[in-house]
Amino acid sequence: MSHLQNRRLAGPAPADETDGDAPHGGSPLARGLKQRHLSMIALGGVIGAGLFVGSGAGIAAAGPSIVVAYALSGVLVMLVMRMLGEMSAANPASGSFSVHAERAIGPWAGFTAGWMFWTLLCVGVAAEAIGAASIMTGWFPQTSSWMWVLLFMAAFCGTNLAAVGNFGEFEFWFAALKVAAISLFLVLGALAILGVPPGTDAPGTANLTGDGGFLPHGTNGLVVGLLTSVFAYGGLETVTIAAAESEHPVRGVASAVRTAMWRIAVFYVGSMLVIVTLIPWSDPAVTTSGPYVAVLDHLDIPAAGQLMNVIVLIALLSAMNANIYGSSRMAYSLIARGQGPKALGRVSGGVPRRAVIASSAFGFVAVLLSYWWPETVFTWLLNMVGAAVLVVWGFIAAAQLRMRRRLEREAPEKLVVKMWAFPALTWVALAGVLAILALMARQDDTRVQLYFTGGLALIGYLRQKALTART
Numbered sequence: 001m002s003h004l005q006n007r008r009l010a011g012p013a014p015a016d017e018t019d020g021d022a023p024h025g026g027s028p029l030a031r032g033l034k035q036r037h038l039s040m041i042a043l044g045g046v047i048g049a050g051l052f053v054g055s056g057a058g059i060a061a062a063g064p065s066i067v068v069a070y071a072l073s074g075v076l077v078m079l080v081m082r083m084l085g086e087m088s089a090a091n092p093a094s095g096s097f098s099v100h101a102e103r104a105i106g107p108w109a110g111f112t113a114g115w116m117f118w119t120l121l122c123v124g125v126a127a128e129a130i131g132a133a134s135i136m137t138g139w140f141p142q143t144s145s146w147m148w149v150l151l152f153m154a155a156f157c158g159t160n161l162a163a164v165g166n167f168g169e170f171e172f173w174f175a176a177l178k179v180a181a182i183s184l185f186l187v188l189g190a191l192a193i194l195g196v197p198p199g200t201d202a203p204g205t206a207n208l209t210g211d212g213g214f215l216p217h218g219t220n221g222l223v224v225g226l227l228t229s230v231f232a233y234g235g236l237e238t239v240t241i242a243a244a245e246s247e248h249p250v251r252g253v254a255s256a257v258r259t260a261m262w263r264i265a266v267f268y269v270g271s272m273l274v275i276v277t278l279i280p281w282s283d284p285a286v287t288t289s290g291p292y293v294a295v296l297d298h299l300d301i302p303a304a305g306q307l308m309n310v311i312v313l314i315a316l317l318s319a320m321n322a323n324i325y326g327s328s329r330m331a332y333s334l335i336a337r338g339q340g341p342k343a344l345g346r347v348s349g350g351v352p353r354r355a356v357i358a359s360s361a362f363g364f365v366a367v368l369l370s371y372w373w374p375e376t377v378f379t380w381l382l383n384m385v386g387a388a389v390l391v392v393w394g395f396i397a398a399a400q401l402r403m404r405r406r407l408e409r410e411a412p413e414k415l416v417v418k419m420w421a422f423p424a425l426t427w428v429a430l431a432g433v434l435a436i437l438a439l440m441a442r443q444d445d446t447r448v449q450l451y452f453t454g455g456l457a458l459i460g461y462l463r464q465k466a467l468t469a470r471t
Contacts, residue, residue: 029094029332030164030350033246037168039255040175041239041322047178047267048319050232052312053131055272056287058232062225063216063281064208067272069225070232074264076436077233079429080393083400083419085257088240090407090414092249095333096240097396102337104399104406107468112460113395114334117237118359119456120385120392121327124235125320125363129153130370132316135309149367156321157360160328161353164245167325174318181311182267185292189274192299200299207280216281223439227446230436232268234389235319238326245329254417327359328352339464384456386449387440390433391457397430 033041059066084097093099095114102110133148159166188197195202208214215222239256246252275291278298285294289305290312296304332352335345344354366381404422407415419426440446 028347028350029245029329029352031245031247031249032163032165032350033168033242033252034165035247035252035255037165037172038239038242038246038252040172040179041168041242047175047182048232048235048315050234051182051268051271052292052308052315053290054228054232055275056291058225058228059272059276059281059291060287061217061228062221063212064214064276065222066225066229066276066281067269069222070229070269070272073226073229073233074268076230076393076429076432077236078264079420079425079432080396081236081257082417083426083429084237084240084396085253085417086415086419087396087400087403088243089250089253089257089417090403090411092240092244092253093333094241094244094329095337096237096244096330097392097399098330098333099337100399100403101395104402105395106464107337107339108461108464109395109399110337111334111339111464112457113392114330114339115460116385116388116453116456117392118327118330118334120234120388121323121330122359122362123366123381123385125153125323125327125360126366126370126381128316128320128323129363129367132313132320135313135316138309146371149364152317152320153360153364153367156317156324157356159321160324160356160360161351163349164325164351167321168242170321171318174314174321177314178311178318181314182271185295186266186270186274188299188301189271189278189295193274193277197299203278205277207277211280211282224443227436227439227443229268231389233264235322235326237392238322241326241329250416257417324356324360324363327363328356331355331359380452383449383452385453386446387437387453388456390437390440391453394430394433397426397433401426401430 055066058069062069084100087100088096091099091103095102095110098110098114098117101113129149129152130145132152133145136148137143137145159170191197192200193202217224240253243249243252243256271292275286275295278295279286279291283294285297289297290308292311293305293308296308301307329352331340332345332347332355334340335342335355344358345352346354369381400419401423404415404419404426437450440450
């Protein structure tokens with residue numbers, strides 16, 4: 001058995017781990033993120049392109065019950081973030097859940113969760129770059145998509161190569177704009193529901209109960225909406241990665257996790273409720289133009305389409321920036337723990353620059369694959385990481401079950417954030433993850449993603465087991 005598996009939980013930390021609020025805590029990574037950066041990253045990180053763009057398909061499938069779908073998946077996400085917050089506040093690390101999984105379960109779990117998440121973020125960078133480029137070519141039809149992709153990739157790779165404070169500053173303003181946009185949308189929507197704007201009639205419950213009722217496509221539609229909503233929440237984990245490079249990691253994680261509940265309730269569930277209350281779920285504009293544009297058009301907001309394009313572009317660029325950051329830190333953490341090529345683990349100026357370049361390069365190659373083989377290789381990449389976020393959540397729940405007991409025995413003072421009703425709600429969260437994976441196996445399109453992701457996880461498990469057997 002590996003020495004890593006025998007290590008006591010409250011004993012020596014993995015190589016990249018910070019130690020509370022002690023300066024640098026033995027990690028060469030700089031602590032350049034201010035508390036205002038981390039607070040806004042946590043706040044804006046919940047507002048992604050998946051909410052603005054992907055929610056239309058969920059509404060079309062589930063109808064008004066999309067509100068229930070987002071509420072159910074939101075509860076699961078809150079439980080996962082609470083568990084992750086407990087572990088990250090106890091042991092802040094740039095590898096976040098990968099470090100926790102390694103310490104609680106074994107090296108194979110840290111390796112599998114870490115590299116799977118790295119791949120997920122890199123493929124996400126490619127998808128977001130393509131989406132942002134399509135908006136720009138719509139505004140400037142004489143330009144080519146590859147030009148914008150190259151520009152965005154170079155810009156955010158450069159941002160992440162510089163001091164971590166630059167990343168934090170970019171994300172601070174990106175997040176501020178997203179929060180302002182979604183807040184304004186919710187205020188306008190609430191006023192329209194009450195019939196306050198001149199010429200606007202209060203819709204009451206007509207759109208919620210009419211046109212097929214609250215569950216127009218039955219439970220199958222609700223299941224599709226649930227799967228759509230789950231993946232819209234992906235990426236929230238990055239805030240615990242960023243916390244390791246903040247001025248006060250423990251305080252930052254605790255604050256971010258404790259406010260997760262109202263952020264999810266207001267931004268996700270609240271906006272879904274506004275949309276399906278104001279306009280019919282079956283309106284073609286919900287999927288063609290997007291639900292937010294459809295609502296703004298309904299309210300006769302001038303240039304609604306272009307206004308939302310600006311917001312979606314900001315959300316996409318913000319996600320690109322955050323994903324390059326998160327993937328580079330995850331890669332650095334894995335390499336520092338001997339689970340990746342050592343050549344990429346060098347840190348200069350407090351930044352793992354080689355890991356940043358490698359992560360950006362993988363994302364750019366994925367973009368090229370989308371042009372060369374959009375129906376084969378790129379689709380395979382997307383399928384490969386389709387269920388990755390659920391696998392990561394499963395590792396988080398399993399790790400927390402083991403880590404909490406050990407922390408209570410060996411270092412109870414580190415339990416700054418505690419999981420609610422432990423261990424009952426941890427088991428509920430784990431059961432929820434398994435239930436969603438089972439639902440994915442029932443759907444033709446998501447079943448393929450489940451198999452691909454399962455294969456990737458199996459490869460990670462077998463590889464690490466083989467290495468462990470040699471030591």
